[in-house]
Amino acid sequence: MPRPIEARIKLAALRHNYLLGRRHAARHNSAAKAWAVVKANAYGHGLLRAAAALGDVADGFALLDLDEAVRLREAGIRQPILLLEGFFEAADLSVCAAYQLTAVVHCLEQLEMLRLAPAPLCLPIYLKLNTGMNRLGLRAEQLPAVRRKLAASPAVGAVTLMTHFAEADGDGGERCIAWQLERFTAMISGWTDAERLPVSLANSAAILRYPQTAHDWVRPGIMLYGGSPFADQDAASLDLLPVMTLRSRILAVQEIGVGERVGYGGTFVARVPTRVGVVACGYADGYPRHAPGGTPILVAGRRTQTLGRVSMDMLACDLTELPESGVNSPVVLWGEGLPADEVATAAGTISYELFCALARRVPVVEG
Structure with a gap:
């Protein structure tokens, strides 16, 4: 008899939580799509297991590791796949292209790799702006150089603008996100055609509490797995099911x-x-x-x-x-x-x- 411990994963609950997130996003933008964030082995729930459960409903999958992205493709996932930390060296670019991956670009060094990439590479990117999280992202004073590098790089395909909220899970109301939204708006103001670029802002907390942040793509993470992003509100009250x-x-x-x-x-x-x-x-x-x-x-x-x-x-x-x-x-x-x-x-x-x-x-x- 095996040792009497097990983790039971309820895949129907995972689907419920994903669809709930997409419905929340649709309150602001009926066309909003949702990345299913499956980094860290789908938060410990199993990468391929989660992908199989969401494969017919998810708009796309977001994770960190290039090898895991390849595993998804080889398992039959055809939706877009987003690398949340992007690529780490120039050799990664050919793999990204071969497997039709989208990469977050968060520093000038990554843009330089793209500029030097040999033809006919053309990679869709998420351009990450640092609006105050101060973790990953390009700063306001770097944007003139960013725009020059984008213009000089035929390897850059479609561009989506993104940032990440640091305090969307706070208890201070809309001011928790307002300061970053203001910075984001200021950073892209004066950027020719920026208003026509797709935007991705909302994490789990923002999806659930601030649907006005749901633009073209949202990024539900912990809520997929039945966890509340808030200290002052439990998962059940949010209609999230434990997975x-x-x-x-x-x-x-x-x-x-x-x-x-x-x-x-x-x-x-x-x-x-x-x-x-x-x-x-x-x-x-x-x-x-x-x-x-x-x-x-x-x-x-x-x-x-x-x-x-x-x-x-x-x-x-x-x-x-x-x-x-x-x-x-x-x-x-x-x-x-x-x-x-x-x-x-x-x-x-x-x-x-x-x-x-x-x-x-x-x-x-x-x-």
């Missing part, structure tokens, strides 16, 4: 008395007689080691909490008020019935990290 449910079982039960401790370092000390359930899940499975005692967990559909420190292969939970639960009782670490966002908050992180950290040793089943 990944991490499930396990109780391996053993310990009855401990007052003053006895649980786990490494004895960080949990029983103040009353306590019934302890030992769960087949630990940080080697992707559960956050830094999750403190008191992190929520479901046992046989009932809510309880973890006890003590997370081990490599096990963690403990409180069964004192769950007398009907024991060895082999089912456990949900996050997912259906227990939002990943809530577990992540208790652990001082975000659901993105929980999903992406799922270990390869955890079996994945589709449901």
Whole structure:
């Protein structure tokens, strides 16, 4: 019998969340298209699995790795594919062209590679402007040089303008995005024909809260996988469905008395007689080691909490008020019935990290 832990991936929920994002975008622009962001192995859900689930509905797929883009093409994906960090060396350009990929261009060095590329290369690009995220993107003072390089490069095909919001998930209302929109508008003002170029601005938070940012293409990421991008609003209230449910079982039960401790370092000390359930899940499975005692967990559909420190292969939970639960009782670490966002908050992180950290040793089943 295999170890009783698995991650169940509900592909229908993934489709639901993608289509929800596209409907939100359509409130502002009925023609808006949506990239399905499948970077980081589809946020831990499986690249090819996610692509197969969305293959007949997604307008395009966005990711980071050139090899993963090639895998999508070779798996039969025919929609546009966007490389969110673009290409890293000149040799990548021929691969991008051969597999009909679109590349983000975020620095002058990438533009220079395109200018020097041999004919007949012609690559569609997303020109990324830095409006305040200060991560990737071209600055306002670089734009005259950018326009010169674009004009001098026959290797540049269709151009789309993009930026990335730093605070769309904040609680300050429209001012969270207004300052970047103002910078974006200022950066492209005076740019001949810029008003006719397609635009891509909205991430998950902006799609859900600021549909006016939905221009030609939106880029839903965490919302696809059922995570809320907001600290002040849960996924269910946004009509997002959980895609990944991490499930396990109780391996053993310990009855401990007052003053006895649980786990490494004895960080949990029983103040009353306590019934302890030992769960087949630990940080080697992707559960956050830094999750403190008191992190929520479901046992046989009932809510309880973890006890003590997370081990490599096990963690403990409180069964004192769950007398009907024991060895082999089912456990949900996050997912259906227990939002990943809530577990992540208790652990001082975000659901993105929980999903992406799922270990390869955890079996994945589709449901």
